[in-house]
Amino acid sequence: MRDSAGSFRISPVPSRIAVLASGGLDSSVLLATLARRKRHVFPMYVRAGLRWEAEELLALRKFVKTLHGFRIAALEILDLPMADVAANHWSVTGRGVPGYRAATSSNYIVGRNLSLLVKAAVFCAHHRIGEIAMAPLGANPFPDARPQFFRAVERAIELGIGLPIKIRVPFVGLSKAQVIRRGRDLALGFTLSCARPRGLVHCGACTKCAERITAFRAAGVVDPTRYRAAR
Secondary structure (H helix, E strand, C coil): CCHHHHHHHCCCCCCEEEECCCHHEEEEHHHHHHCCCCEEEEEEEEECCCCCCCHHHHHHHHHCCCCCCCCEECCCCECCCCCCCCCCHHHCCCCCCCEECCCCHHHCCCCCCHHHHHHHHHHEEEEEEEECCCCCCCCCCCCCCHHHHHHHHHHHHHHCCCCCCCCEEECCCCHHHHHHHHHCCHHHHHCCCCCEEEEEEEEECEEEHHHHHHHHHHHCCCCCCCCCCCC
């Protein structure tokens, strides 16, 4: 019988890093950036029951196929259903989606980063991965995107499952326009940032689309995205 916390400690493999990949623009550029740095990248997508997940997965699979010659493990699709606790939220129902001119704060999904990180951490424990990367940006106003939140989660993971882990958020000081400039040579048309997509076609009318359209213009990069409603 194990009788000390040290007996449960997991030693991660230094070259490995997991990436919480949503199929969105920011996490896709992050995935490619880490792969180019010769890391052994483990992309993971967490399904929570949100309305746009099938389209995100389609985009993510297409994007990953464009990254050749890198140590990218097969995409892991993990399930953590949240529809039971958020049954009436617009992200689940598709009703009342924040419109083009709505505030960025209207995109908030309670506990989103917390739930993603908990599921990712358990996967990492099983695969001896000591780093998790995700792509919140500098303008993210949500409480679970603050540095103190990430440090607290790191500590909780080490205490709870014996895995010393670092949560990497290298884009936290950047704008979406800056991320676009960093990834301008990538297949950004195979990324998706929309609350009401049809396949890889963006609605062009939700807050997420507004942020994407504005960022491409600010970056001075041609937007490869297809929109149902042109702006």
